[in-house]
Amino acid sequence: MMWMRTDQTGKSPPLPLHPLLLAAALLVGTTGHAEEWTVDQWEQTVYYRHTLNAPEAGSALLRLTAADEYEVFLNGETIGSDDNWTTMEEYPVELKRRKNELAVRVVNRGRGNGSGLVVEVSAAEQSWVSTFGALQNFWYWSGEPQEDAGWQTKDVSRLDTWQQVQRGQLDRTGVSGWADTLQADVIAGFPGGIDIGQPAGGLSLRSVEGENLAFRLPSNRPAVFDGRFNTGWTVDPTELNAIAQVDLLNRRLISEVRVLTQGRNADEFVQNTLRGYAVQVSNDQFGWSEVGVLHGIEQPERTAIAFAPVFARYLQVIIAEVDAVQRAKVAEIQVLGSGIAPAGSFVSPPLDLGRPGERKNFTSVRWGGQVPDGTALGLQFRSSNDGSTWSDWSAPMHTSPALLQVPEPRTFLQYRINMETQVEDAGPRLDSLIVDFTDQIPASLVRGWVEPNRAVLGRDTLFTYRLELDFSADDLGVEQVHVALPSQIELEEIVPPPGMEIAATTASSTALDIVLAEPWRQAGTLEMRFRGRLLSNVFQFRAQVSGPDGGATLDAEENIEPDPDSGQPRSWEVSASGVEGTLLSQVRPVPQAFSPNGDGINDKTAIEFTLARISEPQVVEVDIFDVQGRPVRALYVGSLSAGEYVAPTSVPGLWDGRNDAGELVGPGLYLVRVRLLLERKEESRLRVVAVVY
Structure with missing residues (x-):
């Protein structure tokens, strides 16, 4: 006797297989026709943009490196490229007066060398460096593919697909020729919130280091947490011990506070800077702990207090030292975090699994990695014939191995990795992924639909389900059919296609299984009529078919063609039109x-x-x-x-x-x-x- 749990989450429930079909589906991965496709290294391309404002035209020296390779452009012209992150390459360039558009395309190969890039540009009397958290001269990044060269020069600051950079990761000691006299930051962008450059390898959630956790959050002085340079807090000489406090809304892991001074030039920065301040944290606004203090500030434009990472919900900056005459002008206070982001996702490119142009039956998937307590790792898949029109994403899979349930046969497969964590100091990691597939195909077309598509929840309803099949000459044929059910049914009639006979049927509260007397190899439709109850707001009557002798299993697709009588699109989905009965x-x-x-x-x-x-x-x-x-x-x-x-x-x-x-x-x-x-x-x-x- 087998005991299983029914799952009716709605639109995309996993389809439980009959034991015979389940065994057949797993067995197909060991047949002579089975193949596997493995990935244990991932790739991301990130585009970076920055505008340099030069007071005069002239020569300059551009120096940079990136993990793992880059191509750099200035004002739309290619400057150079390199695939060795351990060397800081130098390029002589010519700057125009005023705006100069710097663009870098970085490809991370997932080799564990870090993420991001570092840039220095030095002219006769001025320099520019990569930096994050600034209030002016922003660096931007995008993970969207840039189809033409326009991204290299256009203004990206107002585009939704471009974001400000955060702190990246490179081993500075491993980069030759980097004296770091200009104190450039390693900067990075992480498409989907996923980092593929960690030393441990694999896919993991991005770090939140370099992200301003206090941005636009509740505060007694919102002008210094709004991310705007032209708003701020003027501190009078009499305001010793004045406070700027922010509520981070949740306990966050924080490790650094930055204070940026308001000013247009070096003289104004010196005049407007704070002389000293302290940083305190709390979880209840009653008990406060000091995590750092700074006196005798000599860096007027931007100061920072770094401290051991600590969990806190509330943070306050206290004025600890003032000038006897001058007012200080604070433009912004930034609270930087440690740990990792709460969620992220990675979407693969379309995959032909090394068999371009060929139809494939995707059987199962296996993966390896780590999922610590308080974290989650889920995989979803979809399929396509042309790489542009895709099926819906499958229900998330959380346990390896798992059956791949996508419309088949198809030429392309795509996967999405979803990661979550409820703890900021631990996250899941995906190390490897293996897709099992085969060229054994029971049928070239399997699609189903149901009528009616609306039902009163909890009331017995007469449903008619149809499964349409078509075959090519080399298809195996179909011997078993499996249809997901929302509840126990009363089977009224099964109408097989002409020339076919039903050998056996089995109905449970989760599925209807049909065994044919002979393999089905001619185009036709199998019709089933039964009474059952809809128990959730939405249910999908998904189906699977299996070849002779428990051979390859194939997932059906939904028939969405218009009904010839009503003109409405067909569907295998039933949604609730009313409610009857109890919870x-x-x-x-x-x-x-x-x-x-x-x-x-x-x-x-x-x-x-x-x-x-x-x-x-x-x-x-x-x-x-x-x-x-x-x-x-x-x-x-x-x-x-x-x-x-x-x-x-x-x-x-x-x-x-x-x-x-x-x-x-x-x-x-x-x-x-x-x-x-x-x-x-x-x-x-x-x-x-x-x-x-």
Whole structure:
């Protein structure tokens, strides 16, 4: 007997396979026709832009390096390229008076050499360097492909696809010819919030180092947290111990505070700078801890206090030293973080898996990496015939290995990696990815649709489901059909295509399985009529077919062509048009009396129930009590989606007659409680079960 959990999350539920189909699908990865495609190194291309304002035209020296290779342009002209990050290359350039447009295209090959670039431009009396967190002379980056050369010279500061850079990562000691006398920052941009340059390799969430965590957050002095140079805080000589406080909204891991002075030139910076300040942090605004203090400031334009990373929600800068005469003018206070970003995603290019132009059946996927507690790693896939028109993304996969459930056969495959963390000092990492595929194809076309596409939630509805198939001469043929169901059904009729016969059918609360008497190899439509109930707001009647003798398994696609009668697009999706019934129903122990004596007959009871009218997974508890109401056994606690949880396919509460200590209970009556916990209320049901010996 197999016990499985029903999952009806809505638009993209994973489609559970019948045991026979599941075994066949995993077996196909070991056949002679099976192939695998492996990736253990990723690639990103990032475009960088900066505008240099030169007071006079003249010669200058451009110096830069990047991980792992770059091509650099000035005013639309190619200056040079290099693929060795360990050398700081030099290029003599000619600057125009006023605006000069610097552009760099960087390709990171995922070799663990870091992320980003460092740039220095030196002229006779002025220099420019790569920097982040500035209020003027911004550096920008984009991860969007730049199809023409326009990106090299156009103003990108107001484009949504371009962002300001953050701190990057390069091993300065490993770069020859970098004296760092100009104190240039390593800068970077991370498409999708994913870093592929970490020394450990693989894909990981980007660092938040260099990101201003206080930007536009609640403060008693919002003018110094707004990211604007022309607003600020004027500090009078009498304002010793004045405070600028910011609420970071959540506990964040912070490690540096920067104070930027208002001014248009060096003289104004000197005149307007603070003389000294302290930084304090708190989690409740009552107890404050000082993490750094600065006196006798000599760097008037920008100062910083770095400290050991600390978790805090609130931060304040306190004026610790003032000039006796001059007012200080603070343009901006930046709070820089440590740790990693809370979420990110990586999307691969279209993949032909080394078999260009050929149709493929994508069978399974395996991956390796790390998923620490408090983090999540999920993979999604989609398929295409031409690399431009794609299917919907599959449901996220969190456990390796997993079956690939995308429309097939197709020429191209694409994947998306989704990463999340609830802790800022740890995140998931993906080290390798293997896709199993085969040229064994049961059918060239498999697509399904259902009628009606609207139903009252919880009410019995007559559905008609059609599965259309077409074949090429070398296709294997189809012997088994598997259709996902929203609930237990009453099967009324199956109409096979002409010349085909049904050998066997099996229906559960999650799926309908059909076995044909002979392999299906001619174009036609299989029609099924059945009564069932919609239990979630949306359900998709996904389907799979399998070749002869449990051969290759193929995922169907949705038929979205217009219906010839109504003109409306077809669909395999049914959505709720109304509501009938309760959230928690049909609670019962099966059998109601059982004898856990080890003879293999009625040794256990399954606590069945139905969840409806919930669009997101909710917490469910299944517990056993004695007739006095005392706890006996906590059977289950976890999040469940809408569905019928019935034996033998999907019961989370299975009682073997033992208590929480593992001891068999005595004979008698016991109470079963199933409780559904919602955000604002709860529903529970009590039933009686008998233990007999």
